[in-house]
Amino acid sequence: MTPPSASPAARPPLSEWLLSDQPGSRRQARLGQSYRTWIAFKANRLGMLGLIIVLALVGAALFADVIAPHDPLVGGNLRTERLLPPSFEHLMGTDDQARDIFSRIVHGSRLTLMVVALVALIATPIGLLVGTASGYFGGWVDTVLMRTTDIFLAFPQLILALAFVAALGPGIENAIIAIAITSWPPYARLARAETLTIRDAEHIDAIRLQGASSARIIAGHVVPLCLSSVIVRVTLDMAGIILTAAGLGFLGLGAQPPQPEWGAMIASGRRFLIDFWWVATMPGIAIFIVSLGFNFLGDGLRAVLDPKAQR
Amino acid sequence: MSFTLGRERLGIVGESGSGKSQTERAMLEIVDLEVTFGRGLTRVKALSGVSLSVAEGESYGIVGESGSGKSTILRAICGLAPMGGGAIRLAGADVRTPRDPAFYRTVQMVFQDPYASLHPRHTVDRVLSEPLAIHGFDRREARIEQALSDVGLGAGFRFRYPHQLSGGQRQRVAIARALIVEPKVLLLDEPTSALDASIQAEVLNLLDRLRSERGLTYVLVSHDLAVVAHMCERLSVMQHGREVEELTRARLQARDASQTYTRNLMTASDGFTRAAAPS
Numbered sequence: 001m002t003p004p005s006a007s008p009a010a011r012p013p014l015s016e017w018l019l020s021d022q023p024g025s026r027r028q029a030r031l032g033q034s035y036r037t038w039i040a041f042k043a044n045r046l047g048m049l050g051l052i053i054v055l056a057l058v059g060a061a062l063f064a065d066v067i068a069p070h071d072p073l074v075g076g077n078l079r080t081e082r083l084l085p086p087s088f089e090h091l092m093g094t095d096d097q098a099r100d101i102f103s104r105i106v107h108g109s110r111l112t113l114m115v116v117a118l119v120a121l122i123a124t125p126i127g128l129l130v131g132t133a134s135g136y137f138g139g140w141v142d143t144v145l146m147r148t149t150d151i152f153l154a155f156p157q158l159i160l161a162l163a164f165v166a167a168l169g170p171g172i173e174n175a176i177i178a179i180a181i182t183s184w185p186p187y188a189r190l191a192r193a194e195t196l197t198i199r200d201a202e203h204i205d206a207i208r209l210q211g212a213s214s215a216r217i218i219a220g221h222v223v224p225l226c227l228s229s230v231i232v233r234v235t236l237d238m239a240g241i242i243l244t245a246a247g248l249g250f251l252g253l254g255a256q257p258p259q260p261e262w263g264a265m266i267a268s269g270r271r272f273l274i275d276f277w278w279v280a281t282m283p284g285i286a287i288f289i290v291s292l293g294f295n296f297l298g299d300g301l302r303a304v305l306d307p308k309a310q311r
Numbered sequence: 312m313s314f315t316l317g318r319e320r321l322g323i324v325g326e327s328g329s330g331k332s333q334t335e336r337a338m339l340e341i342v343d344l345e346v347t348f349g350r351g352l353t354r355v356k357a358l359s360g361v362s363l364s365v366a367e368g369e370s371y372g373i374v375g376e377s378g379s380g381k382s383t384i385l386r387a388i389c390g391l392a393p394m395g396g397g398a399i400r401l402a403g404a405d406v407r408t409p410r411d412p413a414f415y416r417t418v419q420m421v422f423q424d425p426y427a428s429l430h431p432r433h434t435v436d437r438v439l440s441e442p443l444a445i446h447g448f449d450r451r452e453a454r455i456e457q458a459l460s461d462v463g464l465g466a467g468f469r470f471r472y473p474h475q476l477s478g479g480q481r482q483r484v485a486i487a488r489a490l491i492v493e494p495k496v497l498l499l500d501e502p503t504s505a506l507d508a509s510i511q512a513e514v515l516n517l518l519d520r521l522r523s524e525r526g527l528t529y530v531l532v533s534h535d536l537a538v539v540a541h542m543c544e545r546l547s548v549m550q551h552g553r554e555v556e557e558l559t560r561a562r563l564q565a566r567d568a569s570q571t572y573t574r575n576l577m578t579a580s581d582g583f584t585r586a587a588a589p590s
Contacts, residue, residue: 021471021475022467022470022471023434023470023471024470025470026434026437028470029434029436029470029472033472202424202427202428203427203428203430206420206428206429206488207430207441209391209419210415210445210446210488210492211410211412211415211446
C-alpha cells in the first residue's frame with residue numbers, strides 16, 4: 001500500500017477512506033484506527049519478522065497435510081530408512097523409527113499452536129478479570145484476590161505441571177491446563193497495576209456520574225486501556241510457554257508418543273545426538289525459531305501499543 | 312479595572328442569561344457540609360461547614376484559590392467525595408448515598424480538563440451513546456445528532472477519537488455528554504481554565520445560551536473572577552474550606568466586598584501592577 005504521505009492523486013481510495021479524519025461510521029473509525037496501528041507496526045522490521053514467523057507457524061498448522069511430504073506417524077522401511085541424514089528426499093532426515101522429521105515437525109506445529117492458543121485463551125481472561133476487579137474495587141476484594149494470586153504465583157510452573165499430570169495422567173490437555181493455571185498471575189498483577197492508575201482518571205469519574213454500573217465501567221472503560229500491556233506480556237510469554245510445553249514433552253508428560261510434539265522429539269533424539277545430530281537438533285531449531293518469533297512479535301507490539309515505549 | 316472590562320477582554324458582549332430565578336424553591340441546597348480526606352496524621356479537612364443555596368434556573372458561582380475546596384463541593388454533591396457531615400438536598404429531598412440513577416439524570420458535571428475527561432479509546436459517538444444506553448433513552452440516533460449540533464459540532468465529528476479533537480472541541484463533547492441526559496442542574500468545574508482565551512469565550516457563550524434555552528441551574532466553580540462575573544448572578548468566595556463571603560454580581564462589579572480576603576482576591580485578579588507590589 002502506498003504510504004499516507006503520497007500525493008492524494010496517487011493514494012488508493014481504500015487507504016484514503018481508512019485515514020479520513022471525518023469518519024462516517026463506527027466501522028470506519030475502528031478500521032481506521034487499526035490501519036494506523038498496522039502502519040506503525042510495519043515500520044518495525046523485527047516485529048514484522050516475528051509476525052511472519054508466527055504466521056508461518058499458523059500456516060504450517062493449517063496446511064500440515066498439504067505441506068508434509070510423508071506420514072508423520074508411520075515410518076518407512078525400518079531396515080533401510082532409519083536415521084538417514086538430511087537430503088532432498090527427507091529435508092530434515094529421518095528418526096530412529098524411519099519417520100520423516102520434516103513432516104513430524106510440520107504436524108507438530110499443530111500441537112505447539114494448540115498449546116499456545118489455549119493457554120492464552122484461558123489465562124488472559126482470568127488474569128484480566130482478577131486484576132481489574134482487584135484494582136477497581138480495592139479494599140477486601142483486592143486483598144482476597146491478590147493473596148489468591150500470590151498463592152498461584154508461588155508455584156513453580158514446571159513443578160505444578162508435573163504434579164498435575166501425575167494426578168490426572170499424562171497428555172497434552174492436562175499439560176495445557178497445568179500451564180494455564182500457572183500463567184495467569186502475572187497478567188492479574190499487570191492488569192491491577194494498570195487499573196490503579198486508570199481508576200483515578202477523570203473519564204472514569206465522568207462515566208460513574210452517568211450512573212454506570214461497576215461491571216460496565218470495568219468491561220468497557222478499564223479493560224480496553226489495560227489490554228495493550230496485557231497483550232504485549234502474553235505474546236512475550238508465549239516463548240516461555242512453548243518451552244514449558246516442550247519441557248513437559250521432554251519429560252514424557254505432555255503429548256504422548258507417537259504424537260510429533262517437538263519436546264518429545266528432542267527427548268527421544270537425545271540418544272543419537274553424537275552420531276545422528278539432526279534427530280534432536282531439528283525440533284530444537286524449530287522451538288528456537290518459534291520462540292524467537294513470538295519474542296520479536298511481542299517487542300514489535302510493545303513498540304506500537306505501549307505509549308511509554310514510543311518516542 | 313472593573314469586571315465589565317474583563318468581559319470585553321474575553322470578547323463577551325452583553326448581559327448573560329435572564330438572571331431571574333423562576334421560583335423561590337431552592338433547587339440545590341447545601342447545609343453545613345464537611346468533607347475530610349485521609350485518616351490519622353494525613354487527615355485533610357477539605358470543607359468545614361459550607362452552606363449555600365441555589366435557586367432553580369439560577370447560575371451560582373464559587374470562587375477561590377487552588378486548594379480552597381471549591382472543586383470538592385462539586386465532587387461532594389455528585390458523590391465522588393465522601394460527606395463527613397452536613398446535608399445536601401436536591402429539590403428539597405436529601406440525596407441518597409450512593410446516588411441513584413434519578414440523581415444522575417438530574418445533576419450532571421462538566422470537568423476541568425478536556426484532555427482527561429474523555430476516554431481515549433472511545434469515539435465521540437460512543438461517549439454520547441453510553442449515557443443514553445445506561446438510562447434507556449429512545450431515539451438514540453436523533454438525540455446524538457441533536458446533542459452534537461446543540462454544542463456547535465457538525466456530524467463529521469461524530470466518529471472521531473479524542474486525540475483527533477482540539478481542546479475546545481473536546482470540552483464541547485463533554486458538555487454534550489452532560490446535557491444529553493437532559494439534566495436540570497449542571498455542575499461546571501472550571502470548564503474553561505484549560506482552554507485558551509478565544510476558545511474560553513466561545514465555550515462560555517455556549518453555556519450561557521444553553522442555560523437560557525433550557526432553564527438550567529448552574530453551579531460554576533472558577534478561580535477567574537471575570538468568568539464568574541459574566542456567568543453568575545450570585546457567588547460565594549471560598550478560602551481554606553470555608554465560605555468567606557457571598558456576593559452578587561452587582562457587588563462584585565462595584566468591588567463592594569466586606570471581607571479583607573475578598574478585596575485582596577479582587578485586587579490580585581487585576582494582575583500585576585507596579586503600584587500594588589510591596590516595596
